[in-house]
Amino acid sequence: MELLLIFFKMEIHGKQLEIISCIWIVIGVISFFLLMFLLLTKQYHTKLKKITNHSIEIGIKLKTEYTQKLLCFQEKDRKRIAQELHDNVIGRFHLMRMNLQENNLHLLKNNLQTSMKIVRELSHNFTPLESNPGELSYLFEDYLAQIQQQVAVNYCVLQSPKKQLLSNEVKLNIFRIFQELINNILKHSKATEVHVQFRHSETSTALVVRDNGCGFNPNNTHNGIGLKNIIFRSSIIKGKFKFKTMLGKYTMFIIFIPQLNEHGHG
Known part of the structure; x- marks a missing residue:
């Protein structure tokens, strides 16, 4: 009877050890996958951070290039305005002053019409379209x-x-x-x-x-x-x-x- 009881206790103890072993195995497997998940997540965040930083750098570069080109166009427009004013408008004004001094109304009228045409073209070239609802x-x-x-x-x-x-x-x-x-x-x-x-x-x-x-x-x-x-x-x-x-x-x-x-x- 006592031998049977001892055998029964040993069987119960063996099952307990088996259950504990299974539990530890499950814990080990879960810990392994959790660790892998954490490592992959860290790598993902690292790559995502690199991609984000790279995108920001590209955005800053494109913005800088756009600004530089815009400033270049503005400077080009300023030079064009100055050249047009100097070569055409101011020159025509000098001619009209001479026409007045010489009382040559025919040439004065022609130079005035030409000047108006030049100024009108300049206005079309450099006036923003936002102010023109047409x-x-x-x-x-x-x-x-x-x-x-x-x-x-x-x-x-x-x-x-x-x-x-x-x-x-x-x-x-x-x-x-x-x-x-x-x-x-x-x-x-x-x-x-x-x-x-x-x-x-x-x-x-x-x-x-x-x-x-x-x-x-x-x-x-x-x-x-x-x-x-x-x-x-x-x-x-x-x-x-x-x-x-x-x-x-x-x-x-x-x-x-x-x-x-x-x-x-x-």
Whole structure:
């Protein structure tokens, strides 16, 4: 009887040891997975911190580059204003003073009209579009009206009834690109005709400018300020553009801004 009791106690003790061993094994397994989880979490946070810091650095770099380019454009505009005022407006004022002294009213009238045209063009070039509530198509038309004595103009507007509103930023950059193109045509292309088409709908906006001038070699334009301005302004509004040109025949520029939302961004 006593041997049976001892055997029974030993069996119970063995089961207790087995249960305790299982418990320790479970605790060990849980501790292992917990430790692995903590290590992986730490590595994840470390990588996430690196990615975040890298993203911040890229953001700061892009912001700095944008600011530098903006300051460069502002400085370029200031030089253009100073040059236009010195070469054209101030010179015309001197001529008008001489006309008054000589009592030559005919030349005085001509110089006054020319001065008004120059000042008006300067106003278009440097006045922010935020202060102009007009449609972009009207701005194109008004600007083209100023050059009709220098080159024949063909202007076409295609706008859908459900056309989408453009933000001031998009209007400004499209209009500045347009001005850059027209100025290049007048200065370099020797063109006699300019064809402008403006298409605007609820899903996209496109501007096409074509002349019948001398064309250019695309390989010689990479360092041009005008092209850099067009590239930069196109990137701001997420536009896609391309040139088509043939020496002695024509140059055509196309910019396409797809999927504009209510704020004018893609």
